[in-house]
Structures are given as structure tokens and as C-alpha cells.
Amino acid sequence: MQTKRMTFSHNWLPYLLLAPQIIITVIFFIWPASQALYQSVLRQDAFGFRTEFVWFQNFQRLFEDDLYLNSMQVTLVFSVGTTLLSMSVALLFAVMVNKMIRSRDTYTTFLVWPYAVAPAIAGVLWWFIFNPSIGILPYMLDMVGINWNHRRNSDQAMLLVIIAAAWKQISYNFLFFLAGLQSVPNSLIEAAAIDGAKRFKRFWTIVFPLLSPITFFLLVVNIVYAMFDTFGVIHATTEGGPSQATNILVYKVYRDGFVGMNLGSSAAQSVILMSIVIVLTVIQFRYIERRVNY
């Protein structure tokens, strides 16, 4: 790893400068993570009197547990749904805003602020709008014959949390797509126009392929967001229900650890989540490396 051609030479100063970050990292990151690893191979009895070393039994139990498998499936549906919804809406906005010249900044201003809204608040807002007894949308849906009640209907509950999570993330995707579109050279589009490509075709054959690195990058970022940053959306609204329908993995770790007090299982779940994050991070870094090289 590089440094500068010329550096300061000092015996203890660099360690002093690093100390705050390293100390915090070790106490609040490395130590808990290794605790999770350690606890994931232990089991405590119900009263916490006896602790037993159980090898990979916690993991084995998880993968035999229908609730956990269900939670994995729910997470998959939730993250794919959130990612697709948020990215496609954002791309549509970005393409249209990019065409505007004078009004571009105004539209951008209106579209970026949901980024500032906390996931939990986003959840509460949509929870309110979809409230079965007083919400506006159930009222309108009722007029077309749809009976909305996310407190009973699992699919509707899932749809609600997807919409809330995707809504907040539109800003982020929009900004990156817009930046990507602005870096597409105009001469390319003009060349395609001269070659006889119509507007729609120009987009799919020229612009979209050029956006593919950004699209891939956003895909990973959005999946990470949906899997780990949306705790607030679930916790403030459905609390995993009805009947486990929105019980995503991060929420389950929390429930099993703090409400169920099942430390071994929760630790094993943490370890699985950490491995997922690490895989996603590595993928993302591969991508960044590639982008740097080419």
C-alpha cells in the first residue's frame, strides 16, 4: 500500500494518531464480532447457569428451523423487491430529469430529500397512509374493490414495507443514475441518432449499457441497504408480522437475542449475517478495483 514519496519519521506519533480509531474499533467491533463467533458455538440453558460447547449445532439447528428458513425467504423477497422497485423508479426519474435543462436542479431538489428521512420514520409515514381504518390509500383501494389490511394479509404487509424501504432509497439511486447519465457523452447519442436509432432504441442500446457499471454498483448497495439498514422500517411498523411475513434476518437476530434471549442462536445468526456482509463487500470491492483499472 502506498504512502507519500516523502514521509515524516517519528517513533510513536503515528501510533498515537491511530490510537482513537483502533481502540474504538477493537472494543466495539472486533471484540463483539469475536464474541459472536464464540457464542455461536455455545449453548446456555434457560436460566443461564450452564454453558455448553456444542460445535456447529446452533448453525445446524438454524438451518433445520422452519422459522429461520422462512426468514431467509422473506429477506430475499424483501430485498429484491425493494431494490427493483427503488432502482427502476429512480432510473425513470433520472432519465426524465436529465432531459430537462432549466428545471433539472428544481426537480433534483424535490427528489433528494427523502434520503434524509430515517428508515423508521419512512415506515411510520407509509404505515399511516396505509392505515386500514383511517389511511387514504385503503380508502381509495376500497373503491376499486380491494380490501387492504396489512395487519392480517401477509402479502399486503410485505408490499407496505417494500414501498416504505424503497421510497427512502429512491433519492440515492436517482443521484447516482443522474450522475451516470450526465457522463454519457452527447456525441455518442448524436452518432446513434445519425445511425438511425430511434429515441427508445438509443436508450437501450447506447445509454443503458454505459450505465451498467453504476447499475451493478447500485444493485449491491441496495441489497446491503435492504438487508441491514431497514431494521427501523420493520420495527416501527409490522414488527415482523403478521405471522412472520415480514420477519427479515436482521430483525430476527434482534428478536431472538433481546426478546427471546436465545444467545447461542442469535450469535449464530450474527455470524451468518456477517458472512453475507463480507461476501457483498468483497463483490463491491472487486467492482471498485475494476472501475479503477479500466
Place this chain on the structure above:
Amino acid sequence: MVENNRWGNILAHTLLILGVALVVFPIYVAIIASTHTGGTFMRGTIPLLPGTEAINNYRTALLQGRSSAGTPPISLMLWNSFVMAMAITIGKLAISLLSAFAIVYFRFPFRIFFFWVIFVTLMLPVEVRIVPTFQVVADLGMLNSFAGLSIPLIASATATFLFRQFFMTVPEEMLEAARVDGAGPFKFFKDILMPLSITNIAALFVIMFIYGWNQYLWPLLITTDPKYYTIVMGIQRMLTGGDSEPLWHLVMATVVMAALPPILVILFMQRLFVKGLTETEK
């Protein structure tokens, strides 16, 4: 520029305005709801036009909160959120600047090892190792304190990476000129490096402040004493505590006040915000 046709333009504007309306809709509903009396919500659908109770509702929320559910006044929660967000932001910036400075401008044994230790934090969001982290904080006696709310969250690999990246682009000759001019590590850091990084610092400040303000799970676990409730987590307490149906007019007034500070930060510092957002992901 390949020319746009007029109808296409009008269509695009129409779609955009509809889209923007949809994006703005939730917060509009919240603002409207916060101007009605509690009774309005007992009778049918949420109103779409403003009511007359805005001042009353906000006053009640700010000064009393929902005492029956054990939530403190919003003013206190706003203050707590502000303190936590600022502590996290300033803490992150400070330790990241220092460690990036050490990594780029010094050569010393175990430099790469330390770099990796920091790098690991990038991979482990607090949510995935929440139980053991909570235990550590509890063991250290940091529950129900601002230290417990902020310190565990201020180690940030992202900011360290960004500053490292930026320091690498500072011309070599800056340091050399400063050395010839008689500046040691501290003077160089204070007189040259910090002023050069000021836009990056400001851009990260915006991102980190929003990150800090919007913390939810962590304060939820760390605070059991309402004195330390932050506003984002407090809303959840208002929803679930007490009676069966939430007092929507007060909840929405709280939502508006919770969302407003970070939104204002984004709107007023849009340029820095966009820069911060796109650079952190590089």
C-alpha cells in the same frame, strides 16, 4: 444535443410532476395530519387539507410529549438527537482524519495491519452484531449515556478511506514545500492538510450528521431512561406505548420535527451532500 420534441417534453414534465408529488405525498400527509385535532382521526379517513390545530399540537408535542406513555417532551428528544448526531459526526471526522493522516504521511511497522483492522469495520454494520455489542456497552456501564449513544458508532472506515484517498491526491510537493518552510507533522496537519480538506470535511459532515441523527436501533437498546430518548426512536415509543390507537396528530407533529433537521441540512447543502454521497462510495 439531439432535439426534444415539444409533446415529449410536456409528457415528461407531467410524469415528473406526478412522480415528485408521489415522493412528496407521505410528508405532505404528515404535515396535514399534524394540524388537526386528535378527534379527526376517530372519524374516518385522514384529511387532505390543513386544519387549525397546528400551533396547539406542536406546542403540546414540544413541551409535554406523551407523558402517559412515558415519552419525554419532543424538545428534549430533539436536543438529545442533536447532541448524539453532533458527537457521532465530530467524533467520526476527528478520528478518521487523524488515522488517515497517520496511514498516508508516516511509514511505521504494522501500518498495513492497522489499515486492515480499520477496514474490517467497513464490513460489520452494528445491526448484524447487535447482541454482543450491546453486551460490551452494558459491561462498560455506558447504558443511558451520551457516551454510550455515540462512541460505539464513531469508528468509521468509510471516512478514513475517503480522507486517505483525498490525502493521496494532495501533491507530494505540498509536504516538501512545508518541510522546507519548517513545518513539522502538527503544523503541516493544521496549516496545510486541514484547510485543503475543508470541502471534503464539510461534505462528509452532511452525510455523517444524517447518519447520526437517523440512528434508531442503537438508541432503542442503549436508552431505557426517557431522559436520553432520541426523537427517531421516541416515535416508536409513542406508537406502541399506552393506548391502543396512537394519537396520530401528535405522532405526526413529532414525525415532522424529527425529519425536518436532516431534510433542511440536505436542502441547504445540496451541493456538499451530493459530493459527500458520491465520494464516499468511490
Place this chain on the structure above:
Amino acid sequence: MAAIKIEGLGKVYPGDIRAVQDINLDIADGEFIVLVGPSGCGKSTLLRMVAGLETITEGELSIGNKVVNQLEPAERDIAMVFQNYALYPHMTVYKNLAYGLKNRGFSQQDIDERVQNTAKMLEINPFLDRKPRALSGGQRQRVAMGRALVREPAAFLLDEPLSNLDAKLRVQMRVEIKQLQRRLKTTSLYVTHDQLEAMTLGDRLVVLNQGRIEQVGSPMDVYHRPETLFVAEFIGSPSMNIVRASTFANKDNQEAVKQLPEGTDVIGVRPDTVVFEKPAEPHLSFDCEVKLFEPAGAESHLYLHLLPDRQAFTMRVEENTAVAEGGKIMVYAPLSVLHPFNEASGRRTD
């Protein structure tokens, strides 16, 4: 102000890469020394070692009778002008100049006086409140000079300070630097790859090649009597024609070749010493084909191919020279202006 003494100086990078070796140089107080050579010859490394920006791995460096090998740049009492100027972008011109003085604990009054004087001398006083980005390239260059001058150091170190300027400004600044140095009489070390800059500025030139000194001497000495083949080719524009024995030792030149010093197998001929008329004194004659006539105002050049092996050969001629491109002619070079070399040793033979 001080003399600089360099003894056996060398720089070895990890992996036994020798950037600079065996440098011995005595620089008198007030002397203007130019380090010149092609890129990668180690001239900048040498300058940076004097500045203290590179550690010295071999030998000894003294500034003003004091060994400074282990001293920080700031403790060596030198000032440096960087190729890209390295002005602090967030400071005004005034602060850029004052920064080094402030760090050295000068009083506010002293700083102000010095900055004002320096600014006046360099005619940058109207810009003192501006930041570097609001200045033109030439103005930035002056500020960079000013930052060095204001300190009144024992020595100036300049690392290709003019290479970022356009051609016209470069000539103008070159003259100014020369005048300034004459006036201030500060020992100066100037690095450049431009041999014209080197010739016009230096009291003495140090020609470097592959980390070693090829020759040290006044510009005219180096020009008129290059000690090595490398210097012969490097100094002078257009560069010296180098002709091997295989080309010139033909029957026309039998007599003249005998008079060349022992061991000569290559000769150098400056383009301006070649003539069309057969001289009376001993000379070499060259049989050539005219490739191109290039009139260029003040001086014109004729590009020839030596026969029989078609080696390129340049000659400086009058503007109205009448030669037909593609035609065959004879040109002559008197022995007295030739530079005889031995190719294997690369050294002069007379």
C-alpha cells in the same frame, strides 16, 4: 550565503538501485550551478538530497562548512522552488511568502517588511491578497520564487522552475532569474533538462548521466571541449554530428586520419563548423547526398546523408544556400574543430 561541499555523495534505493553515485562537487559561495542531463539521470534526486527531501545513503554534504546529512530540510538554511511551484492553494500570496518566516519565529514586523520587499522586487505586490488560483502561470512562478527569496537562505535550490511556462515567458523569466542571482549573489543549484537554459544560466554546468557526473565546467568550456561522447551529443543545438571511423576513414581522408590522436575511432563535428569550400588546413571531407534544406530565419539547416552508409548529418548554412535536394555534394571539416573520441571508453582522445 554559503559554499556547498559534496563529497562522494550517493543514493541507493532498496533493491540496490543506484540513482546517484560518486558525486564530488565544490560549489563556491555565490556560484550559480546548473545540473543538467536527460530525464532519469539523477539530477533531481541529487538536488533533493541537498534539500534534505531525500535521505543521503552515501557520502557527505556540507553547507557552509557544516555537515548537514542528518538535518531536516528546514534546518539546512536552504529554499526551494518546485517545478509545479507547490504554492499553498488555500493561502494568499502574502501568507504563502510569510509561512516559512512565521514557522521560524520571525516577528510580525520583520515578516511584513521582508514580504513587502520581496514582493516589490518580483513585482508581485499587486497580488499579495490573491490566492494562487487567481494568478497566471507566470505570476505563480514569481510567487514561487518569492517564497524562496523572502527567506534569504544560504542557498537556492531550483527544480526545473521554468518548465511549466510557455516558450516566450520562459525566456523572459530565464533572464530575470539570471539578473536576480547576480544581484543577490546567493549560492544556487538549478536543475534542468534544457541545455539552452543550462548554457545561459550557469556559472558552471554539471552534466549528469546515469547518476554520475560526466563533466563539470563553465558553459563555454563544456561546449567547446566536451570531455565525453555523451556531453558532446547532449550539449549544443542542433546536436553535434557523431561520425564513426568506418564512415570517415576512406581514401580521401587517409592523410588527415593519421593526424588524429591515438585511439580515436569516433569524431564529433558541430553543424556550424562544417563548410562547403575545401579548407587549406588539414581536414576531413565527407561525400554526401542532400536530403532536405530547412530555412528557419536566423539560421538554416541542411540535412545530409553521409555516403556510403547513409548516416544522418546536419550542417548549419546560410539562408540563401543553393543546393538541390537529392543532389550529391562534398563538405569539409577542419581537423582543428573536430572532437576526437574513443567509443569504447566514451572519452576524448586529445
